[in-house]
Amino acid sequence: MSSNTLYDKVWNLHRVRKSSAGPSQLFVGLHLIHEVTSPQAFAAIEEKKLKVKFPQLTVATVDHIVPTTTQQRPFLDPLAEEMLSTLERNCSVHEIKLHGIGSENQGVVHVMAPELGLTQPGMTVACGDSHTSTHGAFGAIAFGIGTSQVRDVLASQSLAMKKLKVRRIWIEGELSQGVYAKDLILHIIRTLGVKGGVGFAYEFAGPAIEKLSMEERMTICNMAIEGGARCGYINPDENTYQYLKGRKYAPQGKAWDLAIRWWKSLSSDSNAIFDDEIKLNATTIEPTVTWGITPGQGISIKEKIPYPELLPKNDQQIAKDACSYMNLAPGSPIEGTKIDVCFIGSCTNGRLSDLQEAVKIVEGHQVATGIKAFIVPGSQHVARQAEHLGLDKIFLEAGFEWRQPGCSMCLAMNPDKLDGRQISASSSNRNFKGRQGSANGRTLLMSPAMVAAAAINGKVTDVRKLLKNSKFS
């Protein structure tokens, strides 16, 4: 059993009631809600004649259903409009702060909460969304919950939860040029499998992780859940404190100094015990692309689509399904695979640095003929910063569309969808069958820079070839 890890420290501090068998009761320090997984929770609260216990500890935004071409009300889709007005009504009745449509803070929940400084080290963060693991980048224990648990958190600011085991994933070396946090996490999931993390919290550590910016760390923790780990985290350090300093909800003045002292005490101790430890090296990782229907089916840009019969026995059937669904032939290179749609955005890769990396590839080029390419900033703040830097103009001149913040085509609960058998190069997090809004649409996951390269060439491209010619290289 783990001890003296950040996970253990934060868990113990937030544990309301210990249970010898079964779940403990855990206090939730920050509860984030959005329009999709909260309405039934509020309905249950009202039905049971309960009230929201600590409304000041819940924060709301709207992201999944928001159209990205215009946020004008009412939304054209009456169901989307109903969901938004239900959230507005619930937040108003229960006195919950909503950063809604028209707010300068609106955005994808896992982008906007960190940028407002809501997410801080040592917190427990829960949200009815599996990518809540993102917030672990700050040294918080953050995890996705279902709607019944959203109800429980609203009612009691706590939930029933079992303690996880802790696996430390130690990454040596550093990422090479043209290789990004997205490639690293796709590589980790490929190595440990999509269910390797079930029952574990992942602690990402080591020299390669320490070098990552906060936005890159969020990309890593965001996809912990794609490896089966409900929660992923990184010990807080100077990068974390620098990122937080001065943000709207970050501690100020004397509290800031006290906060830093506390945050520093939270990191896993040098004598911490982990339930499991593995080591990988970042230096040899290459740009990575998924070819199949699970985020674990990733290969480097230099590799070929695997022959299912040559894979470990347990992976063979899903690989066969994947080859057939994706219509990709075993033995053919992933590089050069023709694509139809390019999407840059999402809670995985919709932050300013993602757009900055993509623009380096795009500048001076044009989107290939016949390719639909669009950029969806993760939040209003990301959009404003990018526009301030002129990134929107570069994207627009190159033939990309520049959209409004939202979840967009990551899960296609809004007008942004694949059509028929279209195949996308996507900076999002899931390549499941039908994920991007067409029942037989296809998704290749990759870094934003790789998506940009695919847009320019109309096919899967090794981004390093374009970087060589970039004035930024």
Add this chain to the structure above:
Amino acid sequence: MKQDFPAGEINTILGRSLAITGDDIDTDRIIPARFLKCVSFSALGEQVFADDRTEVKGLHPFDLKENKGAKILIVNDNFGCGSSREHAPQALMRWGIRLIIGESFAEIFFGNCLALGIPCLTSSKLEIKRLQNEVNKNPKLIWEFNLQELAIANNKETFKLQIEEGDKKMLLSGKWDATKQLLQEEERIKETMQRLPYLNNFK
């Protein structure tokens, strides 16, 4: 039609079974995202596995006439991975499922099922395969599940199953409906809040 959903203590479940084969069946497949555009779960039963069902045109296990009214679902490895949407177990429950048996479950999905009073039990790859074969061979077979005994049986054969002791206790005692228990700890919740630096100006 008004349905009875799980309530109170859960020990035995009696009914027919159906099997869905395949590893890593994600919650986007169980309930595609477009059906999440709802402020109530009530219509989800019809929409469970919508795209998979369309693809095989009436031949999906959830469409076969002989499986209508089945309560027990037998699945393979890592069932329910992906999104945390409770809409997935809600859709299964509203179709009629009251028990899921598989090789393994994704964690959030397992927890969501538990919160609805739907037990998820596991068994080995081999045993699950045998169960699925039995079910497919004879969909009319009535199965009796007993949580206390961790077993499911037909008139000839018994299969042993597993679930963690704590989860078993929650289901047997009816405490899977957690809200009431959580609210009972008001004092301890206050104590917890008092010791959290970030709720107290870091003093």
